[in-house]
Amino acid sequence: MRHFLFVTSVLAVVVSARSVPTRNTTATAHSSSLSASPSTSSAGPPQSATSSPAVQTVYPQPPLPNRWAFNDPSIYTLSGDFEITDIPRTREYYFSLDAVANGKIVAIRYLPDLVAPDGYARQMFTVNGQFPGPLIQANEGDRVVIHMVNNLEIDQTIHWHGITQNGSQWMDGIGGISQCPIPANGGTFTYDFTISNQYGSYWYHSHYAATLADGLVGGIVVHSPSDPLKRGVDFDEDRILYVQDLLHDQSDVIVAALKSPQGYRGAPAAPEPDAILINGVGATNCTAAPAGSNCTTPAPPEILVPAGKRIRFRVLNTGAHAMLRLSLDKHPFEIIEADDTPVYGSSDVHEAPVGPGQRYSLLVTTDKGEVGDTFPLRVTAASACLVSAFRQTMVAHVRYVDDNGNYPEYGTPHDQPWHDLDDPLTAACDDLTAKYPLAPRVAENAPTEVLDTHVFNSQFGQFVGVDGVAFQGFGFNSIAYQNQINYPLLAQVENGLSPNPSLIASVTYQNSGGGDIIFNNLDPNLPHPIHLHGRSFYIVARGQGNITDLHGVEIDTNNPLRRDTTQISAASYMVLRLVTDTPGVWPIHCHIAWHLSVGKLGAVVIQPDAVYDFEQPAEWLGLCAGTDPQAFGPDKRNIISA
Numbered sequence: 001m002r003h004f005l006f007v008t009s010v011l012a013v014v015v016s017a018r019s020v021p022t023r024n025t026t027a028t029a030h031s032s033s034l035s036a037s038p039s040t041s042s043a044g045p046p047q048s049a050t051s052s053p054a055v056q057t058v059y060p061q062p063p064l065p066n067r068w069a070f071n072d073p074s075i076y077t078l079s080g081d082f083e084i085t086d087i088p089r090t091r092e093y094y095f096s097l098d099a100v101a102n103g104k105i106v107a108i109r110y111l112p113d114l115v116a117p118d119g120y121a122r123q124m125f126t127v128n129g130q131f132p133g134p135l136i137q138a139n140e141g142d143r144v145v146i147h148m149v150n151n152l153e154i155d156q157t158i159h160w161h162g163i164t165q166n167g168s169q170w171m172d173g174i175g176g177i178s179q180c181p182i183p184a185n186g187g188t189f190t191y192d193f194t195i196s197n198q199y200g201s202y203w204y205h206s207h208y209a210a211t212l213a214d215g216l217v218g219g220i221v222v223h224s225p226s227d228p229l230k231r232g233v234d235f236d237e238d239r240i241l242y243v244q245d246l247l248h249d250q251s252d253v254i255v256a257a258l259k260s261p262q263g264y265r266g267a268p269a270a271p272e273p274d275a276i277l278i279n280g281v282g283a284t285n286c287t288a289a290p291a292g293s294n295c296t297t298p299a300p301p302e303i304l305v306p307a308g309k310r311i312r313f314r315v316l317n318t319g320a321h322a323m324l325r326l327s328l329d330k331h332p333f334e335i336i337e338a339d340d341t342p343v344y345g346s347s348d349v350h351e352a353p354v355g356p357g358q359r360y361s362l363l364v365t366t367d368k369g370e371v372g373d374t375f376p377l378r379v380t381a382a383s384a385c386l387v388s389a390f391r392q393t394m395v396a397h398v399r400y401v402d403d404n405g406n407y408p409e410y411g412t413p414h415d416q417p418w419h420d421l422d423d424p425l426t427a428a429c430d431d432l433t434a435k436y437p438l439a440p441r442v443a444e445n446a447p448t449e450v451l452d453t454h455v456f457n458s459q460f461g462q463f464v465g466v467d468g469v470a471f472q473g474f475g476f477n478s479i480a481y482q483n484q485i486n487y488p489l490l491a492q493v494e495n496g497l498s499p500n501p502s503l504i505a506s507v508t509y510q511n512s513g514g515g516d517i518i519f520n521n522l523d524p525n526l527p528h529p530i531h532l533h534g535r536s537f538y539i540v541a542r543g544q545g546n547i548t549d550l551h552g553v554e555i556d557t558n559n560p561l562r563r564d565t566t567q568i569s570a571a572s573y574m575v576l577r578l579v580t581d582t583p584g585v586w587p588i589h590c591h592i593a594w595h596l597s598v599g600k601l602g603a604v605v606i607q608p609d610a611v612y613d614f615e616q617p618a619e620w621l622g623l624c625a626g627t628d629p630q631a632f633g634p635d636k637r638n639i640i641s642a
Contacts, residue, residue, distance in 0.1 A: 075135045075219065076279055078238035080231060084223040088141040088194075093134070095148045097156055097216065100126050118275035118282030120248050121294035124215035125152060125206070131280050132242050132318065133204070133218025140199045140224035146191040148182060154252075155181035155485075158191065159207035160220065161357065162200075162340055162564050164535050168193035169584035170490060170616045172533055174207050176483035176633050177587050177603070178490050180623035181208055190619060199224035200340025201240075201314045201359040209633075210251040210593040213320035217244070221314065222340075228441045229342050235312035235363060237305065243326065243354065243379050244319030245273030246282060251320075255597045261469065268472035269387050269526075270594040273322055276379050276394035279303070283394060300395055304407075305364075307371050307400040312336070313362045317354040320593035323382040323429055323529070323567065327351045328398060329375045329416050330368045335438060337361030339536070339563035343438040350418040353382060353432050355529035357565040357591035360432065366400055372411025374399045380421075385429035385527055429527040431567040433539075438561055446538035446557040446577045447514030454507035455518045455548060456588065456602055458528055458568070463599065473598040474590065477505035480599025481589075485633030486624055489585045489603055493611045499585075499603050506603040509580040517576040517588070517604070520546035521568045528595065531565040532576070532604065534586030538562055541575035550575065565591060583610035 100115050100123065115124050117131065127133030138144050150156045159173035171193045172178040182189045199222045206216035219240045231238060247254060247270070257264035265271050275282035278301055286295035305311050314337070317324055326333075333352055335345035339359050347363075354360055368375065380393040401407045428434070456476050463473045463480050473480060482503040484492075489499055499506040509515045517537070521528055538560045541553050553575065560577075568574050589601035605611075 075130065075132055076240050076242075078135075078137070078221060078240070080238075082137055082223065084225060085139055086141060086225050088143065089139070090143045090145060091136075091138050093136065093144070093146045095127050095134075095146050095158070096129075097148065097150045097152050098126050098129060099152060100124050100129060100131070100215075116294070116296065116298070117277055117280055118246055118284040119286055119295050119297040120274065120284045120289060122248050123250065125211055126215050127218055130218075131215045133216070135218065135240065136204070136220045138195055138220075138222050140195060140197070140222055140226065143192070143194045148189050148191065150182045150184060150187045152184055154184050154211070155187070155208060156184070156206060156211070156216070157181050157208050158204055158216070159533075160191070160193070160202065160204050161531070162198075162202035162359075163193065163195060163220070164198060164582060165193055165533075165584075166196065166535070166582045169534075169582075169614065170620050172584075172586075174533070174587055175488075176485040177488055177585060179488055179620060180486050180627060182623065189623060192617070195222050198222060198340060199227050200337060200342070201316065201361060202340060203316050203318060203359070205318065210255050210320065210597040212318070213247065213251040213254075213593050217242070217318040219314070219316055227342065229312075229336055229361070234310070234336070236309040237311045239303075239305075239311060239313050241313045241315045242277070242279050242318055243315060243324050244277050244317060245322040245324070245381065246275045246277055247320070248274045251593070251597075254594065258473070258594055258598055259469070263472070264594075267387055270321055270592075271388055272383060272386050272390045272392065273319075273381060276322070276324065276381060276392060278377065278379055278394055278396040281396075300397055302374075303377065303396055303398045304401045304405060305366050305398055306403055307366050307369070309366050311364045311366060313364060315352070315354055315360050315362055317356050317358050319356050321356065321386070323353055323355045323385045323527075325351050325353045325380045325382055325422065325424065326362070327378045327380075327418055327421055328364060329378070329414055329418070331364050331366075331375060334363040335360060335432070335436060336363050338433070338438050338561060339565060341536070341562045342441040343561070344441055345438040346436045349436055351421050353430070355431065355565065355567040355591070356593075357529055357531050358563075358567070369400055369412060369414060371400050371402050372407040373414060374411060375414045376417070378417065380424050382427065382429055383424045384427055387526075389425045391424060428569065429567070430569050433561060434569075440559055440562060443559045444562065446540055446560055447579060448557050450514040450516050450577065451511055451580070452509050453516040453518065453550065455520065456505065456507070457520045457522055457546070458590070458600070459522050460526075474595045474600040475505070476600065476602040479503070479505045481505075481601040482599065483633035484629065484631070486627035486631050487629035488624075490611065490614070491624075493585055493605060493608050494614055496612065498608075499605065504601070504603055506605055508605040508608060509578070510607065510609070512581045512607060513579070515578045515580045516540075516550065517578065518547060518550070518573060519568060519576060520573045521570060522546060524571045527567055527569045528600075529565055529567050529591040530588065531591045532586065532588045534582045534584055534604070534606070535578065536562045536564045537576040537578050539566060539574060540577045542573065544572050546571075546573050578604075580606045583607035585611070
């Protein structure tokens with residue numbers, strides 16, 4: 001057993017290419033191996049008992065921009081020149097987290113002149129001055145090294161959504177769970193992990209408070225020779241399509257209001273978004289903007305696609321709240337991927353609902369017009385999933401071009417929405433799979449035997465904040481997560497402790513094998529998108545109501561859908577079957593940022609005996625040095641009644 005103690009030693013840690021001061025960089029005493037750990041430089045991650053090899057940069061990232069790159073096409077289009085190989089390589093990135101205002105990266109948080117993704121001026125947090133952030137591409141088996149400097153005025157962590165992190169559990173990027181946060185005002189950290197036994201569509205985002213809603217998001221694509229979906233065979237072009245909702249207030253303002261008795265804009269849960277963005281661009285109705293605000297409605301975005309081709313759109317819902325429904329006039333979708341699972345599905349989908357955190361690959365054939373023609377891509381908020389009914393649709397124009405990217409000055413605009421689109425005010429807020437069943441292309445049966453079955457009940461109730469103020473909010477098993485931000489749960493389990501049941505709902509699987517999570521959504525009105533860190537799960541059962549065991553429940557282990565983020569309908573249950581072969585402490589949480597920020601998170605502890613033997617890099621330990629282990633992170637609290 002190792003001991004994670006909050007005392008200081010004399011070990012200095014140098015953490016990235018940027019010589020920026022951090023908070024106290026003396027490392028905590030974790031094991032005797034630390035005394036011999038050398039200082040490290042940008043040439044590689046810190047050396048420790050994990051014996052990580054020095055970084056050899058194979059594919060370095062281009063130099064960082066010094067201005068905001070609002071609409072850089074490199075983050076939307078995947079080049080056919082990327083070499084897909086099974087020879088492992090190291091891919092090295094430099095991420096600078098910055099605030100952006102007036103089109104420039106700025107060093108202070110609030111300025112009167114701001115940027116406006118939807119036309120309404122507000123400040124955005126960015127990676128390398130880009131929103132969405134730079135695209136990460138890798139092959140299965142590659143080592144990915146991201147040197148990060150946090151120039152914001154708040155602490156940060158970045159989560160690599162869908163990456164299993166087996167063997168690098170401390171790189172999952174969750175403050176208070178898998179690491180201490182990266183300090184504000186120049187703090188640095190290097191994320192270093194190998195992508196093993198997985199490929200497909202992923203993304204990264206802030207996992208500190210609710211600041212993903214302020215712009216800290218970007219895409220990840222992992223290629224593999226094993227992927228049954230082949231460019232040039234199954235599709236001709238590969239694109240990323242970012243969709244998300246946006247509120248005009250900064251996330252900290254929203255969360256502070258949500259934890260107050262008054263709520264945000266008078267509601268205990270966040271209301272409808274102010275805008276919907278497609279590839280970072282929206283369109284606010286400036287006539288309804290508050291008097292004196294800075295608002296100019298931008299032109300709708302245009303997406304250029306070659307005519308006569310099969311386009312793979314990797315749709316990422318990087319938003320904070322709303323399920324979004326996508327349709328493209330005159331073009332049916334074929335669903336070919338759900339999260340990172342290649343699937344067979346209907347080839348005649350007129351509208352695809354995508355929940356927060358989810359990914360779908362939609363195959364579109366561009367044979368419905370001539371070069372120069374345009375077709376509306378409609379992204380509509382599923383308002384029945386929210387607390388109030390409203391209609392809100394963002395439109396981008398998909399334009400056909402020739403193979404050289406050219407098109408005539410005038411083309412035919414096609415404006416013919418599908419006649420059978422669901423009414424967003426009344427349509428059920430179900431996963432896409434409720435209407436269009438999907439089957440994995442690579443067959444894999446779920447375990448037929450399980451060692452343990454545990455229950456998470458998702459609840460809305462009355463809570464009390466760390467300041468003693470009562471408010472309405474969300475939690476699991478009558479507990480809203482309270483985050484000991486500087487004493488990560490991973491370190492607590494490594495010290496032989498169990499998660500404190502008064503601070504977090506948790507379940508434990510002691511051994512490797514099959515395990516079930518019965519997830520009951522007790523909320524009678526709202527669905528919740530649920531994400532599990534650490535590995536994908538099999539969806540083996542679902543139904544209306546709630547259950548406490550599997551007696552009488554029909555379990556389907558025959559090649560069920562595998563994914564890491566699923567939408568659980570109101571007043572319903574779902575059975576998630578796991579293979580408990582990834583030792584660690586893995587969050588399971590609602591991916592509505594506002595629900596998560598008020599405590600809708602639990603923990604799945606897998607093989608705690610194996611966690612005892614973890615050896616984290618010295619730099620990881622240094623993040624916690626000189627901090628208060630009893631301090632609580634932002635916006636977490638306890639339940640007092642449900």
